Amino acid sequence: MDPSELKYAPSHEWVHLDGGTATVGITDFAVKQLTDLVFVDLPDVGQKVEAGSTFGEVESVKAVSDLYAPVSGEVIETNGTLVDDPGSLSDDPYGAGWMIKLKVDDPSAIADLLDRAAYEAHCAAEEH
Numbered sequence: 417m418d419p420s421e422l423k424y425a426p427s428h429e430w431v432h433l434d435g436g437t438a439t440v441g442i443t444d445f446a447v448k449q450l451t452d453l454v455f456v457d458l459p460d461v462g463q464k465v466e467a468g469s470t471f472g473e474v475e476s477v478k479a480v481s482d483l484y485a486p487v488s489g490e491v492i493e494t495n496g497t498l499v500d501d502p503g504s505l506s507d508d509p510y511g512a513g514w515m516i517k518l519k520v521d522d523p524s525a526i527a528d529l530l531d532r533a534a535y536e537a538h539c540a541a542e543e544h
Contacts, residue, residue, distance in 0.1 A: 425530070438486075450481060458515055464490050490521075
């Protein structure tokens with residue numbers, strides 16, 4: 417996916433909305449901060465998630481980080497490849513590294529998220 421066309425949460429998750437389905441992952445910034453990924457925990461299909469609540473975690477050799485849902489909805493698919501090979505997330509965080517797909521409760525909620533420029537400004541501020 418083209419990062420310039422995605423929406424972002426300040427907690428470093430990205431979302432791509434296609435109709436009523438949101439694909440969610442974590443950003444290249446987050447992947448670089450975590451470095452060597454060793455474990456990804458994703459929710460079960462059918463689980464409901466609320467915007468801002470945790471839906472899983474990613475673990476690196478340095479730290480464990482919670483994953484936060486950028487929008488509310490029901491999990492309709494998870495990327496099982498990441499569970500078997502967490503390193504694939506580092507290779508392609510905006511493509512093969514997607515984490516979950518949600519049936520979104522309110523597609524208009526995506527308007528509350530950051531665009532790429534605002535997200536990059538947020539990351540720059542976080543680094544200082």
